[in-house]
Amino acid sequence: MSGERRTIKVDYLARVEGEGGLLVKVRDGRVVETRLDIFEPPRFFEAFLRGRAFTEAPDITARICGICPVAYQMSAVQALEAGLGIAIDPQVRALRRLLYCGEWIESHVLHVTMLHAPDFLGYPDAVRMAADHRDAVLRGLAVKKAGNAIVALLGGREIHPVNVRVGGFYRTPTPAELVPLAEQLRAARDQAYEMVRWVAGFEFPDFERDYEFVALVHPDEYPLAEGRIVSSRGLDAPARDYDRHFVEEHVPHSNALQARLRERGAYLCGPLARYALNAERLSPLARAAAREAGLGDVCRNPFRSIVVRAVEVLWACDEALRVIEAYEPPARPAAPVEPRAASCYGATEAPRGLLYHYYRLDADGVVLDAKIVPPTSQNQRMVEEDLAAFVGPRLTLPNDRLTAQCEQAVRNYDPCISCATHFLTVKVEEA
Amino acid sequence: MATRVIAMGQAAAGDDGVGFAVLDRLRHDGVAADVELVRADEDAALVDLLRTRQAVVIVDAVLGVPTGRVVDLQPDDLAAQGLTPVSTHGLGVVQAIALAHAVAADEITPTIRIVGITIERPDRYAQVLSPAVAAAVAPAAARVRALCAG
Numbered sequence: 341m342s343g344e345r346r347t348i349k350v351d352y353l354a355r356v357e358g359e360g361g362l363l364v365k366v367r368d369g370r371v372v373e374t375r376l377d378i379f380e381p382p383r384f385f386e387a388f389l390r391g392r393a394f395t396e397a398p399d400i401t402a403r404i405c406g407i408c409p410v411a412y413q414m415s416a417v418q419a420l421e422a423g424l425g426i427a428i429d430p431q432v433r434a435l436r437r438l439l440y441c442g443e444w445i446e447s448h449v450l451h452v453t454m455l456h457a458p459d460f461l462g463y464p465d466a467v468r469m470a471a472d473h474r475d476a477v478l479r480g481l482a483v484k485k486a487g488n489a490i491v492a493l494l495g496g497r498e499i500h501p502v503n504v505r506v507g508g509f510y511r512t513p514t515p516a517e518l519v520p521l522a523e524q525l526r527a528a529r530d531q532a533y534e535m536v537r538w539v540a541g542f543e544f545p546d547f548e549r550d551y552e553f554v555a556l557v558h559p560d561e562y563p564l565a566e567g568r569i570v571s572s573r574g575l576d577a578p579a580r581d582y583d584r585h586f587v588e589e590h591v592p593h594s595n596a597l598q599a600r601l602r603e604r605g606a607y608l609c610g611p612l613a614r615y616a617l618n619a620e621r622l623s624p625l626a627r628a629a630a631r632e633a634g635l636g637d638v639c640r641n642p643f644r645s646i647v648v649r650a651v652e653v654l655w656a657c658d659e660a661l662r663v664i665e666a667y668e669p670p671a672r673p674a675a676p677v678e679p680r681a682a683s684c685y686g687a688t689e690a691p692r693g694l695l696y697h698y699y700r701l702d703a704d705g706v707v708l709d710a711k712i713v714p715p716t717s718q719n720q721r722m723v724e725e726d727l728a729a730f731v732g733p734r735l736t737l738p739n740d741r742l743t744a745q746c747e748q749a750v751r752n753y754d755p756c757i758s759c760a761t762h763f764l765t766v767k768v769e770e771a
Numbered sequence: 772m773a774t775r776v777i778a779m780g781q782a783a784a785g786d787d788g789v790g791f792a793v794l795d796r797l798r799h800d801g802v803a804a805d806v807e808l809v810r811a812d813e814d815a816a817l818v819d820l821l822r823t824r825q826a827v828v829i830v831d832a833v834l835g836v837p838t839g840r841v842v843d844l845q846p847d848d849l850a851a852q853g854l855t856p857v858s859t860h861g862l863g864v865v866q867a868i869a870l871a872h873a874v875a876a877d878e879i880t881p882t883i884r885i886v887g888i889t890i891e892r893p894d895r896y897a898q899v900l901s902p903a904v905a906a907a908v909a910p911a912a913a914r915v916r917a918l919c920a921g
Contacts, residue, residue: 403781450815454815454870465866466866466870467866467869467870467873470870470873470874471873474873474874477870477873477874478874478875481815481818481819481874484815485819488813488816
């Protein structure tokens with residue numbers, strides 16, 4: 341076997357948002373290289389923000405991704421409001437939480453039902469799976485529709501919502517407008533519970549990793565739009581200190597940046613991290629579902645992330661209903677906003693994990709500098725390390741099965757490559 | 772026959788927003804009373820929108836050259852003609868149509884036609900159409916109108 345080489349190469353990763361490739365190189369029975377290539381063309385959103393009014397940031401950043409526009413809006417407004425010293429109305433805060441729940445439901449259900457479940461059930465895609473699992477697909481579509489309805493009502497549109505502004509909303513709903521939403525969400529909550537049971541019955545590869553989990557932690561709530569950045573190995577910092585603890589680096593094989601903890605390297609953000617650091621803050625119903633699904637307080641098997649996502653869908657339905665039941669229209673839809681020179685830092689929990697925003701404004705509120713660190717670029721290094729650990733013991737598998745399992749492993753992280761906004765700057769040297 | 776016109780795309784990705792521009796043109800010029808104009812910003816939403824007894828016309832950008840060409844297609848034609856629907860979302864247009872057939876064959880529209888406008892792959896934020904694609908908006912709207920008139 342000496343000198344035997346084997347290469348697993350997937351030029352196009354299906355069911356991954358954006359475009360990416362995967363390369364695993366094996367020599368003498370040992371994994372010598374794993375690479376998750378990202379070759380989505382640069383989108384230049386950070387550069388585009390420079391010179392624009394701070395009030396435009398929520399709408400511009402919402403365009404980065406068709407799957408999680410609310411996350412970009414929420415991180416943008418949280419950063420700008422913190423930097424400008426704007427206190428938002430508690431009911432506005434609650435409505436934003438409701439809006440974010442809508443996006444979690446939309447995004448997670450799409451991933452769980454349409455993009456990831458086919459891997460576990462042995463189908464090439466959701467269409468082929470639907471022939472045998474019609475009810476599960478219809479249930480997924482129904483739950484997703486409830487999420488769409490929230491985003492459509494509060495965001496103004498189902499995708500790329502336009503109703504969020506710095507200081508609040510352009511328009512807030514009446515309680516009567518939320519009534520049909522509540523009815524839809526009650527049905528969706530029951531269906532989400534069924535979804536948890538469904539995915540908990542899948543077979544999962546025996547694979548655990550000793551992750552450093554990174555997620556927001558809020559003292560009273562499962563984290564969405566605020567909290568401190570906490571890790572399972574002792575990090576506890578406000579969003580403004582993000583750059584003190586995390587660094588992004590260029591790697592030769594990808595035109596996206598990879599993030600790491602300055603002290604310790606790769607880390608994991610997203611559902612597993614949120615759950616590990618916040619399980620006790622789930623609603624009683626979601627906790628019960630998690631227990632029934634066999635999740636302990638910490639889950640280190642990335643393949644089980646599909647179960648955690650389903651639990652988070654259930655929680656989001658529950659939380660959305662809680663917000664609706666307690667809703668009283670705010671006195672005004674938005675707090676007044678005055679521009680000033682400021683450094684603005686914010687972090688929220690996008691469906692895929694921590695989403696950090698930074699803006700530097702001049703006295704007129706013009707954006708001088710912006711930085712956006714999406715969860716996909718934060719997880720990319722960990723995806724590669726996981727793949728190396730995963731492939732090693734499975735080298736006896738035939739190539740097609742090993743390739744399929746590697747693709748499934750990448751989809752564990754629900755990478756949103758369109759969101760990987762940090763790309764290499766190409767330097768052209770002139771002679 | 773009553774018709775639901777569904778525009779798709781990504782308005783922030785330049786030419787990928789051409790479907791919405793066509794819809795805006797139809798809305799501006801007016802359509803017959805039995806024509807419903809709908810915007811779907813996400814492919815998975817198509818599954819529900821196809822569950823109708825109305826005929827359906829989907830208006831969307833497709834990757835192809837030369838740009839600015841209006842092509843009248845049925846779902847099966849896309850691959851055959853070397854045209855790729857632009858999908859920046861988790862589920863493509865073709866997959867969404869196939870999924871609708873798989874889960875709700877008895878409930879979905881009897882007729883799906885696609886009016887595609889060829890574009891290059893979008894690679895950056897832009898909220899305006901290129902001149903070639905902008906010039907295709909009026910003919911695409913006319914084509915949709917003709918399909919609605921049967």
